[in-house]
Amino acid sequence: MHYVKVVLGVLLGITVFLFLDYALPSKNTVRVTNTYNRLTDIGANSMFYAAADTGTVQNAQGQRDIRFIETVRPNGKVFVYRNEDTGWIWPPYFKYDSSNLQAEATNNRSDSANPKWVSVTGYGWRIPMFSIYPNAISMRPVADAQAAPLNWPAMMILLVLGALLALLWRMWNQFRERTIDPAARRVSAAVDNVDARADAAMDRVGQEFTEAREGFTGWLDTWKGKPRDPK
Template sequence: MRWFLTVLGVIFGIVVFLFLDYTLPSKQTVRITNTYNRLTDIGANAVFYASPDTGTVQNAQGQRDVRFIDTVRPNGKPYVYRNEDTGWIWPPYFKYDSSNLHAQATDLRSTAASPEWVSVTSYGWRIAWLSVYPNAISIKPVAGPEMRPFNWAAQIILVILGGLLFLLWRMWNQFRERTIDPAMRSADEAWDRLDARADAARDRARGRMRRWWDGLRGR
């Protein structure tokens, strides 16, 4: 049972980590190289895109006109964002300005010869083989590729979640000490009394059997 609970706890921890890693905002310093719209097939990866009632409408072939922002990191590696409204669904970014963000991104495009660096706040993952892209939330110019703006939003959310987790842990410990542990001790004591009575009854039964057998043998 202890092994099962340990495995269950590890799986739960991994799920929580992946959930937070996908949902919490992240910041990347990049250079915008292109902005465009593209008809994108939405199929098994639909969970990684905005809901149809907040994003652009899908056609009969399951395609959606999605805005994209092509960027390059300071190390020269490409990184692509999608730019969709989130509406009131999860995660709760309440984003309705994807068109404005697209215009801002287009205005901030630059070349390698004359780079203009920006910090893009987004959530989600980039999984190339699933055609999954992080969703850009905001764009802010920065002084250079070495700039790494502190991610205040994610840190504040993690501190709040940590505080709530600590509070739940304290409440659970108090509940266990006041309710579960006494009940377990009472159950153990009841089991010990029952076991003692069973042993006594067994001893009495053995004594009667021995006396009966001794009587048959004439002792």
């Protein structure tokens, strides 16, 4: 049972970590190289795209006209964002300005000779094998490639989640101390009482059986001509 609890705890921890890693906003300093729209097949990876009623209308072939933003990081590695509205659906970024963001990204395009660096806030993962892209939420210009603005939104969300977790843990401990522990002690005492009564009953049965056997043995001895044990 101990190992089952450990495994379940590890799986729960991994699930929570992956959930937060995907849903929390992240900031990356990048240089925008291109912006465009592309008909994209939405199939088994649909959970990593905006809901159909908030994103671009999907055609009969399961394709959606999605905006993309191509960027380059300071280390030279490329990174591609999608640019979709989120609406009121998960995750709750309430984004409705993907057209404005696309125009802003287009205005900030630059080349390596005259770079313009921007900090892009987004969420999600980039998994090329499954055509999964992070969704850009906003961007703002920064001074240079070394600029690394603090990720205040993620920090505040984690702080609030930590406070809620601490509150729930405290409430659970109080509930356990006031309700579960006393009930467990009462059940344990009742079980001990039952065990004690059972042991006493077994002792009485054993004693009566011994007395009955000795009495029967004495009675048989009288038939054999032996004097009966005065006990």
